Amino acid sequence: xxxxxxxxxxxxxxxxxxxxxxxxxxxxxxxxxxxxxxxxxxxxxxxxxxxxxxxxxxxxxxxxxxxxxxxxxxxxxxxxxxxxxxxxxxxxxxxxxxxxxxxxxxxxxxxxxxxxxxxxxxxxxxxxxxxxxxxxxxxxxxxxxxxxxxxxxxxxxxxxxxxxxxxxxxxxxxxxxxxxxxxxxxxxxxxxxxxxxxxxxxxxxxxxxxxxxxxxxxxxxxxxxxx
Numbered sequence: 023x024x025x026x027x028x029x030x031x032x033x034x035x036x037x038x039x040x041x042x043x044x045x046x047x048x049x050x051x052x053x054x055x056x057x058x059x060x061x062x063x064x065x066x067x068x069x070x071x072x073x074x075x076x077x078x079x080x081x082x083x084x085x086x087x088x089x090x091x092x093x094x095x096x097x098x099x100x101x102x103x104x105x106x107x108x109x110x111x112x113x114x115x116x117x118x119x120x121x122x123x124x125x126x127x128x129x130x131x132x133x134x135x136x137x138x139x140x141x142x143x144x145x146x147x148x149x150x151x152x153x154x155x156x157x158x159x160x161x162x163x164x165x166x167x168x169x170x171x172x173x174x175x176x177x178x179x180x181x182x183x184x185x186x187x188x189x190x191x192x193x194x195x196x197x198x199x200x201x202x203x204x205x206x207x208x209x210x211x212x213x214x215x216x217x218x219x220x221x222x223x224x225x226x227x228x229x230x231x232x233x234x235x236x237x238x239x240x241x242x243x244x245x246x247x248x249x
Contacts, residue, residue, distance in 0.1 A: 072154035078127050089125025090114060093148055100215055102222065111143035117222035122147040122164075128154065132196060137180065139191040141168060146221055148214070151197055158197045159214035160207045163221065167191075176203050 069078040077088060090113050094104045097116060105115045112120035122144040126134040134151035147167055151158040162170075171177040171191045180190040195201075200209060208214040 068154045074127070074152050074154065077152060085125060085127070089150060090123045092125065093123050093150055096211075097215075097218070102215075102218060109143075113144075116148075116218065119146065119222050120144040124149045125152065126150075127152050128197075132198070134158070134195045134197060135192060136195070137190075137192040139167065139171070139177070139180075139193070141172075141189075146218075148218070149193070149195075150214075151195065153197065156197075157211060158195075158209055159211050160195075160204060160209065161214050161217040161221070162207045166207070170203060174203075176201065 069075045072078075077085065080088060094114055097104050103117050107113070107115050107120060113123040114121050120143060122139070122142070124136040124139065124147065126136050126149075128151065129135060134149075136149045136151075139147065144164055146161055146163045149160045149162065167177065171179070177191050177193055180192045195204065197209075208217055
């Protein structure tokens with residue numbers, strides 16, 4: 023009797039399972055749901071299906087490191103040598119010059135936000151913005167960045183980091199309508215490359231005399247002999 027009582031509930035369970043798992047129409051419904059989901063996701067999120075969708079989905083703590091590596095390889099691909107620095111005051115050494123690197127993906131506002139800009143030991147800052155189907159880049163010499171931040175105040179102070187009183191700045195940039203003060207520092211990838219090449223180019227040798235020039239001292243007339 024006990025065996026029979028155990029068998030009946032188990033049989034009832036087994037008999038009920040196919041009613042939920044074997045509906046031939048369910049895969050059809052799933053397929054239609056996926057089509058609708060793709061339409062809605064594409065409409066609400068411009069990153070869906072874009073080349074850098076993977077980057078947008080990375081946690082924010084990883085985006086900075088990814089940006090440094092992406093810009094390093096981009097510059098190397100374009101013939102500009104890049105190595106890692108011996109300290110943390112710069113992110114990369116670009117053709118012998120110390121560079122700060124910041125990457126921002128496009129926010130829902132349609133703007134880039136470049137954060138944690140510091141007054142440290144670097145010569146220029148590379149600011150790259152990634153949109154779903156476009157990219158922008160600005161290259162600002164540190165002297166100009168400090169002037170725009172601490173003198174003209176067009177770059178906003180962010181907060182005090184608490185480390186030796188070093189404060190930070192941040193930039194909010196609309197790539198479709200960048201401010202006038204930012205335009206001389208690039209915008210397109212080609213413009214940014216041109217600026218970087220100009221900043222890392224060897225010093226102009228124009229000030230050196232040509233090889234056939236006479237030594238101005240040697241060319242002087244000899245002094246007359248004393249009487």
